[in-house]
Amino acid sequence: MLSQILFPVRCPYCSKVIDSSQPSCRDCRELARPINYRKVLESGYMCVSAFQHEDVWRHSVLQYKFYGCRQFYIPFAKTMAELIKNELTDFSSYSVTSVPMHRKRKSERGFDQVELLGKETARLLKIKYKQCLKQTVLSNHEQHSLTRSERIDNVKGLYRCAKPKYVCGRKIILFDDITTTGSTLTECSAILRKCGAEDVLCVTLTVS
Numbered sequence: 788m789l790s791q792i793l794f795p796v797r798c799p800y801c802s803k804v805i806d807s808s809q810p811s812c813r814d815c816r817e818l819a820r821p822i823n824y825r826k827v828l829e830s831g832y833m834c835v836s837a838f839q840h841e842d843v844w845r846h847s848v849l850q851y852k853f854y855g856c857r858q859f860y861i862p863f864a865k866t867m868a869e870l871i872k873n874e875l876t877d878f879s880s881y882s883v884t885s886v887p888m889h890r891k892r893k894s895e896r897g898f899d900q901v902e903l904l905g906k907e908t909a910r911l912l913k914i915k916y917k918q919c920l921k922q923t924v925l926s927n928h929e930q931h932s933l934t935r936s937e938r939i940d941n942v943k944g945l946y947r948c949a950k951p952k953y954v955c956g957r958k959i960i961l962f963d964d965i966t967t968t969g970s971t972l973t974e975c976s977a978i979l980r981k982c983g984a985e986d987v988l989c990v991t992l993t994v995s
């Protein structure tokens with residue numbers, strides 16, 4: 788494929804060019820195996836993360852998010868598909884959505900890294916992806932610059948359900964890239980519940 792030549796898929800952990808059907812190069816195979824780190828969010832839903840936000844995993848997620856390694860969504864989605872298969876025996880009855888990015892931020896960055904990851908993972912699992920949430924208010928503060936209690940206040944009222952008909956009565960896998968206090972996922976999963984979601988499983992690449 789021409790895109791494979793122009794934009795080769797690289798191993799997120801060592802940057803070697805890899806076969807796009809693999810989550811990493813052969814040498815980094817163990818690093819790409821998700822540990823399924825679980826925590827219960829304040830909304831009562833489970834959040835499962837592939838890796839701790841440290842060392843090579845932290846580095847690779849930051850490269851993806853901030854430093855132009857957009858193609859990492861391809862190997863990362865392989866890892867997330869494996870995580871979801873391990874977590875949900877009935878994953879085919881779920882559909883995927885993602886924590887949205889405000890349109891201003893998206894146009895600054897040029898892409899929504901969480902949406903890309905969620906869409907590709909849904910494609911691999913042969914389930915639907917739909918963006919059901921919208922960030923309507925731009926926060927004055929980046930979450931990572933705040934304390935735990937400030938983070939909870941900071942996300943209140945930033946999001947709303949954009950597709951209530953699609954959410955009602957459905958089981959949803961909600962994607963984010965990194966979770967720390969879980970306040971963003973708590974807020975977004977509570978909105979999905981309010982719109983009638985039957986179940987929500989939150990998943991992230993890393994947890995810190």
Ligand SMILES: [Zn+2]
Pocket residue numbers: 798799800801802803811812813814815
């Ligand atoms: Zn590698």
